Amino acid sequence: xxxxxxxxxxxxxxxxxxxxxxxxxxxxxxxxxxxxxxxxxxxxxxxxxxxxxxxxxxxxxxxxxxxxxxxxxxxxxx
Amino acid sequence: xxxxxxxxxxxxxxxxxxxxxxxxxxxxxxxxxxxxxxxxxxxxxxxxxxxxxxxxxxxxxxxxxxxxxxxxxxxxxxxxxxxxxxxxxxxxxxxxxxxxxxxxxxxxxxxxxxxxxxxxxxxxxxxxxxxxxxxxxxxxxxxxxxxxxxxxxxxxxxxxxxxxxxxxxxxxxxxxxxxxxxxxxxxxxxxxxxxxxxxxxxxxxxxxxxxxxxxxxxxxxxxxxxxxxxxxxxxxxxxxxxxxxxxxxxxxxxxxxxxxxxxxxxxxxxxxxxxxxxxxxxxxxxxxxxxxxxxxxxxxxxxxxxxxxxxxxxxxxxxxxxxxxxxxxxxxxxxxxxxxxxxxxxxxxxxxxxxxxxx
Numbered sequence: 001x002x003x004x005x006x007x008x009x010x011x012x013x014x015x016x017x018x019x020x021x022x023x024x025x026x027x028x029x030x031x032x033x034x035x036x037x038x039x040x041x042x043x044x045x046x047x048x049x050x051x052x053x054x055x056x057x058x059x060x061x062x063x064x065x066x067x068x069x070x071x072x073x074x075x076x077x078x
Numbered sequence: 079x080x081x082x083x084x085x086x087x088x089x090x091x092x093x094x095x096x097x098x099x100x101x102x103x104x105x106x107x108x109x110x111x112x113x114x115x116x117x118x119x120x121x122x123x124x125x126x127x128x129x130x131x132x133x134x135x136x137x138x139x140x141x142x143x144x145x146x147x148x149x150x151x152x153x154x155x156x157x158x159x160x161x162x163x164x165x166x167x168x169x170x171x172x173x174x175x176x177x178x179x180x181x182x183x184x185x186x187x188x189x190x191x192x193x194x195x196x197x198x199x200x201x202x203x204x205x206x207x208x209x210x211x212x213x214x215x216x217x218x219x220x221x222x223x224x225x226x227x228x229x230x231x232x233x234x235x236x237x238x239x240x241x242x243x244x245x246x247x248x249x250x251x252x253x254x255x256x257x258x259x260x261x262x263x264x265x266x267x268x269x270x271x272x273x274x275x276x277x278x279x280x281x282x283x284x285x286x287x288x289x290x291x292x293x294x295x296x297x298x299x300x301x302x303x304x305x306x307x308x309x310x311x312x313x314x315x316x317x318x319x320x321x322x323x324x325x326x327x328x329x330x331x332x333x334x335x336x337x338x339x340x341x342x343x344x345x346x347x348x349x350x351x352x353x354x355x356x357x358x359x360x361x362x363x364x365x366x367x368x369x370x371x372x373x374x375x376x377x378x379x380x381x382x383x384x385x386x387x388x389x390x391x392x393x394x395x396x397x398x399x400x401x402x403x404x405x406x407x408x409x410x411x412x413x414x415x416x417x418x419x420x421x422x423x424x425x426x427x428x429x430x431x432x433x434x435x436x437x
Contacts, residue, residue, distance in 0.1 A: 004271075005274065032339075033333060046223065046271065047196075047220055051271075063090070066304055070091070
């Protein structure tokens, strides 16, 4: 699956590498593309490499976006 | 409160589903990315839509747009004495002119499946007396990781690692589809994980240059419902804008580190897409300082694309002109176990997805 990217939690840090947990399955991933990775970070993993960091604040923003789109529907606005 | 868990809560989008189902205008929306196609069909969203909303699968499946001559050269290399081919699993099933890498492996071709180009570099380290070639296909999502593999091989001074490069980029092919009057798309769902790298800004041209609405969307069910609702709102109100609805991972500017790694390694060139032909500035080539890692140079290979028109309709399906079920071969001569065209091979290919869920 070529453009699949899956979030996983960082459970261990080694030099230039993180061990991440995909809800039970762990894997070593390259973290060269992400600044200052910390334990407990959620990273988006593609082809053995972290390509972005997620955080709860961002997930909250998605929920807010949802509410905004839903409100627009009701109001009939763009 | 766990906001990630709430992203699976479909009750959040109940009203949106109702509005989508009551939308009356005839519209054509393209989901560019094959992973979106799979998510749309797998989640049952495709079946929720009224007939007047047509969702069309786009060319965003890297396996599907890989040309026959590329596969042919990979097969040829796999049979050379001192060459090991390393590749993503999906690609081995795609037929070249005569054969696939899978058949070639059965006949003794030296082919190793890897899940990352960085693994291919390890294979090269472990086999110093053999040439290790990685089949470098994919879009902007994968390109920075392939770039990292080149940089790593360079740091390690590996002389036996190279890539057979056919990386492609999204904007030019989307532009080509917009300009094709037969396709006539009313709005785009832009590829979410390409956007993680490039930033949502990469797709602003859809609105700024062509006055069409677009959204950058995630892959959860509620992401897709939200994307459709927002697109329909924009279409209904005559608004052309590119909205980033996947901002939990997609930034406006993208992943700057990844973009930098990509730019240091590659430059833009024309590229040939299976079924679509040559598209200007839609591919990547290695910069001069990394040319020694180019398998085309190393093995004196020239890719010569010939459009092998057959009864397979993958070309028209990739452009959204035909649905998989319109192809004469669909589910008859062409199935995931015995694929005739690349759209049936990859799990992101629209024929493969349709076969699994819609037959």
